[in-house]
Structures are given as C-alpha cells and as structure tokens.
Amino acid sequence: MELAEGTPLDAQQEQRESFTRFFEEAEPRLRHGLIARYGGESGSEAAADAMTYAWEHWDRISVMDNPVGYLYRVGRTFFRRNQRRRVGTNPKAVTEPWTEPALPKALRDLSNRQRSSVVLRHSFGWTYAEIAELLGVSVPTVQKHVSRGLDKLRAELKVGSHA
C-alpha cells in the first residue's frame, strides 16, 4: 500500500485498521481456498502473496464487492509464478506431513474443482454456498463435485462412508 506523501497519519492509521479488519476475516478463507486447491505449502505461499498484494493495492481492493474471490484468483496466479521460480528443484520433492500418507495422492487424483470442493466442505467446514461463490460455480455444481470427489476418495483409499 502506497500512501501519498503528506497523507495524514490518522489516514494512514485508518488504512491499516481497515486492512487489519479485512485480514482477520479474509485471510483464513483465502488460505483455506488456496490450500484446498494447491496443497498446504503452495497454497499457504500463494495466500501470503495474495494478501501482500491486497495490502499494496488496498485502495482498490477495499471497495470490491468480492475481494476474497478476486484475491483467490490473484493467489492462483502467484502459485504459477512461484512454481516457475522453482526451476531446478523437483516440485514433487515438496513434502507435507500427513496423518494418512495415501491422502495426498488421492486428493491429487481428483479434478481441481472436486479437490477444492471436497476439502473446503469437509476439511474446512465451508458451506456449499461459500464454496460456490469462491469457485464461481453454482451450488448444485459444488454438491456434484463433493459427491463425486468423496466417491473417488473412498474408492482410492478403500475406506467407508461411516466410522
């Protein structure tokens, strides 16, 4: 966020406070959305980049109707940029701690939308409407992705529907 030279200190403070309020509400949603799509490490990194971008462009983003949806797209773009930086490293070498070792591969085998819908719904507890808004699809579409995603996970992990 660039404040023009001579901007009163109380105006700067107001900008910081309004961004702080936004951050507290939006950061978990943005991070969860990107983690659901890209995994823990890449998703967290993309979310951090997107939030930094939000602060740097707060004068514009603060007036958007759906800033989290916009920043979700920003995060997706940062993800690609970040991956491009990693040339020379093996992207598959990124490791994350999993209680269920087979889960990452099973999630990876889902389509992007299935993975995002399943993880947001059943890992992060989002409503179908919230997922639909983030992904830009209808609620029935999200329900379809969740249902089919769970079916695939059960088949892949050879687990049941109930404990």
Next chain:
Amino acid sequence: MRDVLQLLEQYREDVEAEFPPQDIEDVLGLSDSRTVRISRVPARRRWVAAAAAGAIVLALVGGVAFLGQLIAEEDPPVITQPAPSTSLPGPTTSLPSSTTLVDQGVAPFMTWERVPPQASLGAGDEQHEYLMHTVIEGGPGLIAGGRVRTAGGIYWYDMPAADDEAAVWTSEDGVSWDRIPAEGSGLDGPGGYSIHDLVAGGPGYVAVGAAVEDGFIGPAIWVSENALVWTRVDSAGFTPEGEMSPASGTATSAAVAASDDGIVAVAAEEIWFSSDGWDWQQVDTGLWKDFSDVAYADWGFVAAGEDYEVVRDDSGGVFRENERPIAATSRDGLTWEYLDLPEADTWFGAQATAIAAANEEVVVGGNYRTNGNLGGSINNMPPAFWTSTNGSDWDLSHIPQFSVDGIPNASAGIRSLAITDSGTVAVGGWWPPLLTQVRAFWGTTGWLEEMRNAVWVSPAQGEPWREDPRAGTFALEELDGQIGTTMGFDDIAVLDGRLVGVSTIAGEAAVWIGEWTD
C-alpha cells in the same frame, strides 16, 4: 474402517499445524519492501503480461533520468527476489542471418483518427461497457464483434461474466456503426457470452468466443448467413468444462480462419475443424501447443502460438516453462505439422500472438523476453515478427530494445496484423517498464492505464518493421492528456485501402481509421 470424512478433518489439523495462519505484521512489513508482479495471462492476451520492474535494465541503457520521473508518478519500483537465473544482457548484438532490426525514430507512416463517439458504441450508456474485440471486412462493409457488460467491477479479458451479452456491430464505412439488437439475433442466452474473432466462411460468417453457463466456461461458436441473425452451433463435441480463470489458459475460442474447404478455430491447446461451420470436430493434435491465432494462406492454414514444457506439482497444479514461439501448418485443417519459429540467440523465450495471411505471404507477430527472469517480472518484451511464403522457411525481425516517446524498455504486444498493398501493419499495445502489469489484463477500465495503442509498419515485404511514432500517443490525446483507459488495439481490418482498428476506451467501443501517408 476409517471414514473418509474423518481423514479429511485430520487433513485440516495436519495443514494448520504445519502451515499456520499468516501474521498480519508480516504482510504489512513485507509490503514495504517488495513489489508484487504477476506474469501469467490468457492465451492470445499473454503478451500483456510480464515486463515491468525494469530498473536494472533502465540503468544499463542510461534511463536513469526517466526512472526518476517515473518513480515520482508511480508505485515505488522496488525490486527484490530476482530469480536465481536472472541475467541482464545488453542490447542485442548477435542475430541469425535471417534477422533484421526494426528501424526506430522514423516519420509517421500513417495518420489515425478516432471516429466520433456514438450510442451504438456505448456513448451515453453509463450502465454498460462496450468491448469491441474483433473486426473484419464483410456485411455492409465491416462486421465487428465483442460484448457488452454491466459497467464497473472486474472483468476478465477472455472470460465473459455471467450477464455479458455477445455483441455484433456493422458499418458501411467504419465511421458510423450499428449494433445488432441482442434479442432475436441468436446471440443471447441464459449465460454470459463474448465474441473474440470473426471470419467469412461456412454459411456466411463464423464467430468464435466464450460462453459461461451454469458456472462453467467453454468455447462458443456461432454462424450466420448475413451477420444479423446468428445460430450457436457448439453444443456438442466441445470441452464441457474449462477453468474459470483465464490466467490458467481457458479453452475459450480465440481465433478462427477459413478456406474454401473448411474452417479452423483455435483456442489454447485445442484446434477444431468444420467443413461447413455447422458441424465441428476437435482435432487430436497429441501435443500441448498454445495457439493464439490462425490464418489461411494459399498453401494452407497456419496457427501461431507458443510451445512450452508442462510441469505438474505435487498437488496437481500445472505450470509452464521454456516457452518458445511456434507455428503449425495444415493443408486441410485436420493434419497439422509443428515447427519452431526462429529465435535470436540472446532471447529468453518468446511467444507468437497474432498472424495474418494474404495470398502466399504469412506474417506472425509476437514478442520476446530480454532476460531470463523466469517470473517475467524483470523483463521488457519488444516486438518480433516472422514472415514466410511457404510455412517452412521463416525470416525473423525484431528490435533489441523498444522505446516510445523517449521511454526506454517498453514492452509491446501484437494483437493483430493486416497485409495491405501499401505495407503490413501490426497493431496492439505497449506499456512502459516499472509498472505492475496485472493492471493491464485484470481490472476495471480505470485500471488499464498502462496499455496504450501501438502500431508497427513494414512498408513492403522484406522491408524492416518500423514503429509508427504517432500511434503510441494518440489514444492519450483522445482523452485530453489523461492517462488512458485503453488496452490498445484489439484488431484491425482493411476497408477500401483504409485501416480500421478497434479497441475499448473508457467503457466505449473505440474505432480508429488509419490511412497511409504519402
């Protein structure tokens, strides 16, 4: 047996423990020392990405004085975190034998004048924005396509919003335009639609673009006998689901070309063919080539775009590396051969973004990276042109650095070309360095100040390409000196020896008439 829902709940705990929430103080602190830039853009619009952050390059070429001026007007050009492989070569000194440099600083070759604002182009309509994406010779004189959207908010260049209306305009002379009413035209529907390219072919005319329906985006194709009433024909055999973000490479139709025997539409990695415009089949290319444009020469179809290597990460994300300009040729539209377009040995990747053909001559326009910053943030991207008369042998022209109005290290995007009796014209946009390119392709019209119209001219086949020194500024003049709200020229057509360029400025479809000077 464990429940899959339990595993997914555990997934959250695992992730939260390993990747805790971000600290806002980190965000506020980071923002004081880092400038964020984004480098990926959609097919055909990819050229608007990258560049910016050229402070180091500016210093190398002596642009320090200008840098000071720019810093005073724009965001601080702080550069951190350069990619490990970044290198900054000086001006190109070694070129292949087939390469010629582009002359700069020459007198104007053309005069351009914007046609008067009119209601059909959006004048006086505060509720909507009129985006004119393409224009061809046809109908009463000219046919243009694009979309009309609700004013305000963010829009994506290649992806219509759910309530965008596909739009077709006609004109007898390029000066006065009529918009076909959407209702009853066959262009309306339950979703959002946009027309990206037009061609004379099939039953009369073929329009290609994008449709967003029920949350899914995909290609859309319409046909018309008279450009007034259209029929959508892509309901079967097309990709049912694309990415919602154009930055990830949507499969929205980008371009179309026609021969006497068939029609070819290209979009990102996909090619479709139709013998009549009504029935389409997707061509199995077997390879991932990102096509931006297609044309038909006497000897066959030519598609231009870029090749790249696909890398997939552990979570299924796909990204690209080692982008190279390519062309693909086909005699029948069904069987394609690929070739790498020539590159200078000092380049760090390039992309071909536009193509035009006349008789046996083909001209491809694009741009190239001047250094190896993989993120594209420390880059300027001058224009490059390739020409061929048979699809096999290609000559290359490019400039080592690009300057407009004394601003060094600008970047350029070529969106459309026209081959005329008086020479070949390339149109598109340019943007100065040090600016955050994300604004160029994301955002409201108020965000698009970096993109400015640009025209390059090759007076005759084999002659060097030259930047038209007037073209870089006339969009600004139209706005009384305000930093413009334009994304540069979208397309260009020829009518009675005159050039007609289309674009969007401040929410209105903007049309310019260009004429050659003596």
